[in-house]
Amino acid sequence: MNKQNILQIRHLSKTFGKNEVLRDIDFSVKTGDVTTIIGSSGSGKSTLLRCINLLETPTSGEILYHGENIISLKGGAPKYRSHVGMVFQSFNLFNNMSVLKNCMVGQIKVLGAGRDEAQQRAMEYLNKVGMSQYIHAKPRQLSGGQKQRVAIARAMSMQPEVLLFDEPTSALDPEMVGEVLSVMRSLAKDGMTMIVVTHEMDFAREISNHVVFMSNGVICEEGSPDELFLHPKKQETADFLSRFRSE
């Protein structure tokens, strides 16, 4: 199967003031890939993801989307973002809209879809995440797991090519983690291209076909889940993983 590179990150660096958060990051994502980024807190995982969605402007380097560098693309950020969905740790659902509106507004205002079409697609994905009963609810009336499932439906209803997850289960109560992970699992099964920043090691190992381990702003090691989890080449990776094993 000949897979195409959707995203290529080239020599990406990001500094906040004098603080160097990302250094010379290099990796690619192919169609249908599920890439998980793991690493301890403060290693730059989330910043990397936010750079990929241009919520942070990289200090240097390139992000190639279908071979085109999107950083130098003037004023193209909104259009690019409509192809690259993002799911946040803190959900970030629009508090002033119902669940259904949350999933429709982007389609109507950004993609220019008609109301009926937008509603149909929103319902399709809300069904998929098991939230179609709650379309009239406002975000404040939902539990964390429900909010995150709606957030996934909102991102999916834009029909993105890549979906980014920024620690989607970190803000959830333990009993709600499962429902979100199972939604992500089924997206992965459908062939969705995903980049997932997560602390759920078992999930990362199960779902992904590529794992990136970050430490102190650089990619320390990357490879297939089996390689990385069972036979880590670097001592840092092994140390990091052993902290999860001991639990």
Place this chain on the structure above:
Amino acid sequence: MGTFFDLFTDVAGLWQKYSSQYLSGAWSTIKLAVIATAVGCIIGLACGILQTIPHAKTDNPVKRVLLTVLRAVIRVYVEVFRGTPMILQAVFIYFAVPYFTKNAVRLEMVPAAYLVVSINTGAYMAETVRGGILSIDVGQTEGAKSIGMNHFQTMLYVVLPQTLRNILPQIANNLIINIKDTSVMFIIGYSELFAVHKGITGATYKYFPSAVIAMIIYLIMTIVCSALLRLWENKMDGPENFDIATTDTLAHTSGMINYPNKKKKNGAKRRRLALGDLR
């Protein structure tokens, strides 16, 4: 007791003779206050959108200069109109136009009054809106950006509706302040309630009874406005509970149907479910 009886007869007498004047004065007051507050809000919201346009060092120089100038203009506008008395602003604008045009152009007093109160309210609202926008969690903006919205769309559909809800009490404040403070517009001859009161006392010398009438009318206007704005607040908050929507045909008989693709007119009853029932 006798004095109160006298007051009552004086008030009744004044009302009988001049009620239409009081009422038309009150109408002018409320019209000016409501319209100027609305226009002021629009000015404030516009300033809010313009002030929060994101700027980065990597932007091209033309855009950066434009944004800097824009911010400076808004800043000056806010400081000048917040920092001087409205009564003076009225005189200033009313007489500035004929002065600079050598009497060729004269401002009518009615449009001048609307203009002055609107831009005065706008100056306060600009700061209120700015604070309101800052109070909205940055996650809301990021959520909107992540689905591809630009700054204008983010503001219009996500941030400002929430801002508006948060600053509604302040808008109510402004409206009530305007109802009272438009009385200074008598200085350029705008005949609102206070001007009517002044006119009537000039003709009848019944200062106190007329003041009683004006007080009561002002109070009625402000209380009604504040009640209406509270109603609006509640409406914006929406219902406490939400309807469950279902495609399960068995559930249709239970009346729990409010599915968007079905016609609403099919007579199905909607059952309100409290949030507590769901858990």
